[in-house]
Amino acid sequence: MYKDNREFMKALEAAGELVTIDQEVDWDMEAGAIVRKVCEDKAPSPLMNKIKDYPGHRYLGAPLANYRKLAIAMGMDPDSSIPEIAAEYLERTNREPVKPVIVEKDQAPCKENIITGDDVDLFTLPAPMVHEGDGGRYLATWHFVVTKDPDKQEVNWGMYRQMVYNSKIMTGPLFPFSGGGQVFHGKYVPRGEAMPFATVIGPDPLGAIAGSAPTAIPEPEYTGQLLGKPVELVKCETVDLEVPANAEIIIEGYILPDVSIEEGPFGEYTGYRTSPRDTRTVYQVTAITHRNDPITTISNMGVPTDEGQLLRSFTLGLEMDRMLRNQGIPITGVYMLPESTHHLVVVGVKPLYTNIAAQIAQTVFGSSLGMWFHMVVVVDDKTDIYNFNEVLHALSTRCHPVNGIHVWQGVGTPLYPFLSAAERKKSVGPKVLFDCTFPLDWDPLSEVPRLVSFKTVYPQEIQDKVLANWEKYGFTK
Ligand SMILES: Cc1cc2nc3c(=O)[nH]c(=O)nc-3n(C[C@H](O)[C@H](O)[C@H](O)COP(=O)(O)O)c2cc1C
Structure with missing residues (x-):
């Protein structure tokens, strides 16, 4: 060191x-x-x-x-x-x-x-x-x-x-x-x-x-x-x-x-x-x-990515991770995207009970960290929170535009660009949750749509065989 x-x-x-x-x-x-x-x-x-x-x-x-x-x-x-x-x-x-x-x-x-x-x-x-x-x-x-x-x-x-x-x-x-x-x-x-x-x-x-x-x-x-x-x-x-x-x-x-x-x-x-x-x-x-x-x-602040965005995203996300685990909420991880200028956080969770996403959003928005960001995206434990493609896919396919998006009025910093000057003076901070988990009362076999990906639709032995032969087929690792 x-x-x-x-x-x-x-x-x-x-x-x-x-x-x-x-x-x-x-x-x-x-x-x-x-x-x-x-x-x-x-x-x-x-x-x-x-x-x-x-x-x-x-x-x-x-x-x-x-x-x-x-x-x-x-x-x-x-x-x-x-x-x-x-x-x-x-x-x-x-x-x-x-x-x-x-x-x-x-x-x-x-x-x-x-x-x-x-x-x-x-x-x-x-x-x-x-x-x-x-x-x-x-x-x-x-x-x-x-x-x-x-x-x-x-x-x-x-x-x-x-x-x-x-x-x-x-x-x-x-x-x-x-x-x-x-x-x-x-x-x-x-x-x-x-x-x-x-x-x-x-x-x-x-x-x-x-x-x-x-x-x-x-x-x-x-x-x-x-x-x-x-x-x-x-x-x-x-x-x-x-x-x-x-x-x-x-x-x-x-x-x-x-x-x-x-x-x-x-x-x-x-x-x-x-x-x-x-x-x-x-x-x-x-x-x-x-x-x-x-x-x-x-440090030159501006469009991403400067160290303020990278480190504030990193440390804000990890403080949330610590807080949610301390509350006993079964999260799999928290990742705040530096590209969002620490405005958007992705939380992975094992959806054990209904409305767990709302509980997560209210916990993090209500904490002392909450004024620095306004978007929470909750995905299930099978989604890789660090993989932007998977998160965007979950957001676009699993979040119901009426039932899955929840909006609150909260507290924010005066720096949010989308606020009017009058809203900034009053520390107004609108918050939004995107719940990207399928409803728990859907039947897993007949109602929850099957995710079609390499990891989910092939038997393990086929996946293993393809991976073992990947370079032999002529692909690079
Ligand atoms: C480059 C940079 C500049 C910052 N400038 C300010 C600032 O001028 N005023 C402020 O209150 N916070 C500013 N922040 C945010 C604070 O550093 C951040 O909230 C940090 O947690 C402050 O420590 P504290 O929790 O002990 O106040 C800045 C952050 C970075 C990365």
Whole structure:
């Protein structure tokens, strides 16, 4: 496993998943355009060694935007299948949380350069102009923000985008339903106190996964579970927080309780620019520390597939899997499609009783995960939830348009592109279930239609014979 992003990059390179660009790249949209095309082509991650106006700085784009990169981040064979990666992820995160350890400053590469006081200038960092039409330059797109609950002392790492406003201020949406947002809006704002924060840019890949995952476990411990050992943290310079010692860049400061400033718009994970320029949270910066030749990580959100879509789909789906199994519902698995920008989740179930699909949909929509998606497709245990062809076939042939589609009004994020501006303001979130299981009261022999496929209509000995002879017939495996 990797102690930092640099070791991870070496593993990406060894697997053919990293391209080094030595020619100069402009921070003003050129870098963003490269990363966008990489996401759309599922290409290797670009390491950009020379950034216009920023000698000594580097960019890493799209660090985790396909399943091969995710498998590498997990220390697995790059060609592991999605169910294999999912099983490994669940196995590790079902273990006991692993507490982090604190290391001294001289063992922390993120302290190689320390800038405080009047010398702090965010424009010394190469914040990219990610897309044309963005409201500004976004420094934090693949990172996490460290905060602490002042009463419970519980630490939260959350990935919340941040735009540079001036040399000492950043701004971004810190939604009240996020981990950090709940503490800020629920505790610091009512007390009129500024909340300490530290933004970690270029964390190790598992830390970034934890920062974007919907977990109730404090993320330093969750990262320890994924890593299989304690994460090494170091104390901040100007706030009472700890950050990963091996990260690339740390930005410390305070989130102000009594002001908001304009932020956005920004290309978002839905593949659209949905939220308008609006007043959002203010991050006042008191210190910047960074490694030598620091690498700013860039995620470019847009149409699929960027790492936010891939990882949020992956972790949201697996949290649902854990929740449904804990409720004793006989599911066979959960797969959220990254191509749906984590709006559509497929659940496989052994349909033991009538309306089990409605029970599944109500459970997941009613949970804290439910606001991030609005489509649930329930298929039976014989359908491969990871096989898009099988799922689409089930949806088109087993879901009764009147009896099998159920619609609810629920809660959603303000980012759904299909909502009107008025609906977005009210967090309206319509939900829909597609029940693709045949009714249980149909007679299995005379009423349930027989699925006609290689797996279902040939005797086992014929299937075995054909498979054994497949290459002899002249086909490739
Ligand atoms: C690239 C990226 C950017 C994100 N930006 C934001 C954001 O600006 N605000 C927000 O509330 N959530 C944002 N999210 C979603 C959160 O990271 C996600 O909800 C995560 O679970 C937050 O951690 P938390 O549960 O501790 O709040 C973003 C996710 C990704 C992958």
